[in-house]
């Protein structure tokens with residue numbers, strides 16, 4: 001019996017005829033591997049780019065956001081499990097081929113397309129073709145991902161992706177294994193690969209009570225970020241809210257979020273953020289040189305912006321990101 | 325307007341509501357069913373990045 005191996009993500013599923021991969025959207029059919037979600041997103045929304053979160057990319061603009069059913073991750077806390085843990089036959093899908101995604105993006109006056117909600121790695125071909133067309137129309141491509149991808153497809157994709165928010169879910173193999181049935185090392189490698197290949201990278205770390213909220217874990221994570229991809233990579237700490245299989249846990253206390261924010265700053269990270277706590281100072285961007293408030297945010301809303309031509313308006317320090 | 329007229333009007337309103345509900349409910353069900361039944365837009369397309377597996381079956 002012929003078995004084929006999917007070489008897109010690190011799961012490397014071995015599939016016999018008629019079998020689907022772990023992500024539910026790739027099928028061994030007629031001796032070939034087939035994607036079942038090309039041009040068929042189940043979620044189509046216009047979001048503020050801040051929601052991704054990408055805080056250093058075209059602030060206050062809209063991101064045309066799409067996702068298909070399926071995911072190669074199975075996180076216990078998934079907020080989008082209704083689409084991520086389902087095959088495409090069980091979601092309500094739109095017929096939206098790549099050229100129409102771009103046309104709709106332009107029509108909606110959005111500056112970027114975000115491949116998001118579920119992990120876009122599993123709709124790789126759809127994302128890739130859309131991104132190619134989007135670049136021809138001067139749109140940015142944003143990938144919101146867990147980064148659990150093989151090196152070759154990632155390297156092929158990097159030239160078409162302008163910015164990525166990578167979910168760095170924790171900093172131990174044990175956490176990745178128990179929480180997401182996954183692995184940490186390939187994710188760290190993917191973050192480095194994206195950074196080296198010109199993708200603007202921001203990171204998100206969801207802090208979950210009793211799972212990854214120890215001072216030691218947070219410090220280790222911050223040190224890895226600073227030492228490996230540098231202090232200018234923004235790190236978003238996100239507050240956990242009980243969801244999916246983790247409804248037994250309380251929301252992350254705001255004090256824990258503040259602890260993480262302070263650790264990141266004390267470890268020398270220039271841009272640490274606190275997410276899911278609207279109105280907290282950690283929603284905003286401060287100049288790493290003079291400490292002045294640069295972009296004042298409340299949640300996804302921008303109230304002030306003092307980044308001018310990619311620099312601090314006051315001391316002219318360069319603020320890394322994609323600002324125009 | 326007398327109390328009697330008011331009552332009649334209220335009664336007609338209820339009747340109208342009930343009739344509309346009786347007609348619309350099955351229609352809503354129909355749409356809900358449409359949403360949850362497998363949709364037909366899933367079309368396979370050859371994927372990238374795959375090859376023969378090294379895990380050949382023994383025997």
Ligand code: SF4
Pocket residue numbers: 006007008009010011012013020021022023024025026071072121122
């Ligand atoms: S993309 Fe899907 S089929 Fe391919 S290896 Fe990953 S989980 Fe398996």
